[in-house]
Amino acid sequence: MPQIGSFTLLLALALAAYSLVAGALALYRKDDRLTETARRAGIACWAAVTVASVALVMAAFGNDFSVAYIMHHSNRDLPLAYKFAALWSGQEGSLLLWAWLLSTYGLVMRLRYKVDPQLTAYASAIVAAVQVFFLLLVNFAAHPFGLVKGMIPPDGNGLNPLLQYPEMVIHPPMLYLGYVGVTAPFAFALGALMMKYPGEKWIHITRRWTMVAWLFLTVGIFLGAHWAYEVLGWGGYWGWDPVENASLLPWLTMTAFLHSVIMQEKRGMMKMWNMWLIFTTFLLAIFGTFLTRSGVVSSVHAFAQSGIGIWFVWFIAIAFATCVYVFVRNRDTLRSEHRLDSLVSRESSFLFNNLVLLVSCFAVLWGTLFPVLSEWVTGSKVTVGPPFFNRVNVPIGLFLVFLTGVGPLLAWRQTSIDSLRRNFLVPTVLAVVAAIALIVGGMRPWQDSAYFYSLMAIALSVFVTGTIAGEFWRGGRVIARQQNVSIFSGMVQITRRNTRRYGGYLVHMGVVLVVIGFAGLPFNIDKEQELGFGDKMQIGHYTLVCQSYTQDDKPNYSSEWAVLDVYKNGKKLDTMFPERRFYKASEQTSTIVANRSRLNEDLYLVYTGRNPDTGKPIIKAHVNPLVAWIWIGIHLLLIGTIIALLPSTKPAKYAISAKDREAVAAVKGGAVGVGSD
């Protein structure tokens, strides 16, 4: 297997290099046959990288510990699914996954070349250039098929226990699909600029690519958050770790791009801005990969420090220089066709939406890199942790939520006062009522800024919900009147007729639910206590009673856990089993959280260990309000994006009777007559 893998990786590099050189030459010479061979070389490159990836997985399945990567990231007793996940659990394997996913995106692009052969030829050459970089890495800097020196060990070191969780089998591929997916719209955008592509067709072509990449990145980020919540056992889902931030940066710019691109499609505006947004997104995706793998910033998620950072620095520099060069040469083709007419218009709202997203992106990047900057300037390193990011990003995020509600309801060009009143009166009243209700219900926003932000988040969420519900209601009512169907049926139909718009609203609604989930954060409570047989712990309105604690031994790990009955107001609600595992191969421990999740709050129990003196388990309990809404919101966001990706249906046509047809003809005749006059 290692020989096959090594050979196919070299072959893939040769094919990608051919696809790049021949593709570029063909575009220069306008040689269609050469273009075709470059395209086919790109397709063959996918086959070669696929064989290499399969070879690595087969080496893991076959316990081939002669391969150093398999020896470091797998062991005999590891379940098959996790052996498969070993493909991306280390530096070398994950870079191979990058290369494979990039080849797969390239494959789809090259198979669908008839959409626009010329533009695809440019994009294909650009993708090939990125492929060459990653294949150089896996061939010469981080080779996944390197062999163990000396005697082959009988068993491997095993997979990091934190990664032995079902979600970890899908979280990294999702995230990588997002990161890598950015390459496709980047390639189309740069290609369009290189060839001075007339019109906005390239925007239509890349829209789906961008949305798919955005969807994967979003799902990847939130799967990571859910994994952190369910596995790491610290009671939270987002720690503003540099690696988490690295995934957020391209997500923010891509979100900005998805909005501002509408301006270009509808009004021929922000062309230069859009070009730079997609360039920046690509560069940030590569920069994020660099952060994760170079050791520039310290992170628990980062791969082992290695010398591949300098490869990324060069690649980012070359990519940036290429973008600047092409932009400077061809920027004349990106002149706006219109200007903004009013501050109160949809164009303005898109502009501010982009501005806020970009400022948020800057704040995250700034905070992530500030320790490096501080060390460089003052010689002393500082920590930039959650308090900084929360204080800076929460107000920016709230402004963005406000724009989420306002933007879609503003008219293009200019919005009248009447229209503002009509669209926003009810949502504003609802938001004010919600804020008052929360204060009456006991929330004290003046006591702490966190409570204030929480109140604002909920009030703004109500406001946005009101505006979105109003849009569905108005649209559904029109259809209901026209076709004599129920309002709900009308809403479904209006969504099917304009999937992009109403799918977008559902995405916004998903974001609102996520924000509601975040709003519960200041009200989290936690408590740690040693619990023997029959001992009780009181947290919030829950009483936990320890029924027993025991241990077990499995081939891959040994474990100990507690059995805790949960009571509320004297009534038994549930029995929970927080657990701690000791993985034999890696000799590492991991917690398995017991979480009782409800819409109002989660009861989250962690088995933190045993008191060595008494032998009793120590349980840490958290009550985290509203967390479930985050995961519900993500599902809605996913559904909304899928709907927005679907093509819209045309309005239904109705059978017209002969009598009606005559009447229509008469009216038409009359209209012509009137017009003739």
Place this chain on the structure above:
Amino acid sequence: MTELTNLKLETRNPKLRLAQLALIAVMAIGFMGADIDARFTKLGHQMMCMCGCNQVLLECNHVGCAYSDRMRNELTAGLEKGDNDSLILQSFVQKYGNTVLSAPTSSGFNVVAWIMPFAVFAVATALAVWLVRLWKARPVLHPVATPNLAAEELDALRKKAREETEF
């Protein structure tokens, strides 16, 4: 309220006075405890665990973490000794270095960390508003006589208008 206080102070019933004192003592202990708990939570979130997990001190849950328990005990000791927040944080910085603080301080070069995002936000917003106003202030074109357009041209214009008014 004043009347009630006076009434309490003026009471001469020894049992009632004893009960009052006991109540005040219980309340004081309760408030003291609550204050220490609140300060523990607040300060514990202003510091990082130094075990290398990159987590806030009170959120580090590494099994067998050699640092977090020790640091929490030091924090509790500082609070029980009656040290103020700044003194406690200072003692941690002296012992563990600047990186123990979970966010940059607002002094020296660190203040740049706090100012920069908001400065960028303010400048970008001002720039956007200025641009919109500038574009808006451009002279309005006077209407010209309606051109005699062919049906195809009218269709194209209608299509464009439709596109521009749809989401």
